Amino acid sequence: MNGVHDMGGQHGMGLVQYEKNEPVFHARWEGRVYAMTRSMRAFRRWSIDTDRHWLEILPPVDYLRMTYYERWAMRLEAQVVKYGFATQEEVESGKAAPGSVKATPALTLATSSRWVNRGIASSHEPGVPPLFAVGESVRARNIHPIGHTRLPRYARGKTGIVARDHGVYVFPDTNAHFQGEKRQHVYSVRFSARELWGQSASPLDSVHIDMWDDYLERV
């Protein structure tokens, strides 16, 4: 979706605010939100792609105004309701309704650690051939999916060169919406800064963007 999260190239966002000796979490609740979010993935009701899309559909004004873990907190509250772990009333009260469903067995440290240490689903699969070769010129498709996508707007319609083939990965555009993994190759595609931003950009500079087969077409 053409959301506010797709920030590459936007103007007006101001200077980088740098904090010296920044703590990992700025308040206890941030750490709890981080840990609960990771822990709830153990149930495998949704993927990391779905997780990312939940943040993208936050109303733009909220997305920009909220802190990072505030977005995560809103997402987690919404997810536990959406995927049937709790009702809205339970989330608001913080108490389980009498007779409501509970996890059996309860999640333990061992279970969630096992999950947390698991890799991201992807691999080198000889059965999935690459559609493009290293060194080949490719164009990022000019597409505007309304759902989740990892094809940033600033690259669409631009021509680059396949720099590396990273092997086979789950396709986020379908996986985020429970429409299958549609595994395919991912490449680092090198775009010159001038191709992306015009003649005022440095003639030497470049941006590498990771692209799935479905984002690319032959030039």
Added chain:
Amino acid sequence: MADSEGSSVDRRGFLKGLAASAATPAALHAQDHDHQDVPSDLTLRVKALESLLVEKGLVDPAALDALVDTMENKVGPRNGARVVARAWVDPAYKKRLLENAPAAIAELGYTSGQGEHMVVVENGPKVHNLIVCTLCSCYPWPVLGLPPVWYKSAPYRSRAVIDPRGILREFGTEVAEDVEVCVWDSTAELRYIVLPERPPGTENMTEEELAALVTRDAMVGVARVAPPSGAVA
């Protein structure tokens, strides 16, 4: 409870559901607050959510403690600094690191989520690399820990790709015009880390002393590794 994903949900319905959920009290409520001003009631809300999920057996407080402890105390840029220092002193290790970063990084004992597909990009006299995730907050957790706020912020994400030299200047890093600035936008599951240049004046330093010089910012690419104080640059 595992593997009960709603594969029959069509996308329109799913999106509608997502949008409806995201617009319910949770998100609307947050409109009352200014950016970066931590709402006082979030502490209470998150506490209530944790107590509910614990009551339902969905999370284990000990597991949450462990996850937080890992990120606060065990994972962080010191891991990455050791990888960089090893690469500086051991050419064979550096070669393995550039060819297969996850395996080379695992040699030093660093493995965990968000880093299975790390790629190391090397700075040199003719190229300066810079890492960003314009779409969210992708970052090489096993070697750098969780990203700082600025890395996840709108100013950095918006400008790193269109004005990388401006970003670098803000960090006090000037890159000569005849040096390529090469930005890596982490749009997939690859996680990038910069192998900075070894600073002059460090020829006689041990691996451990070198590691102490390497900063998080240098491994993201917004800074160089500064020579040790007293060294002639």
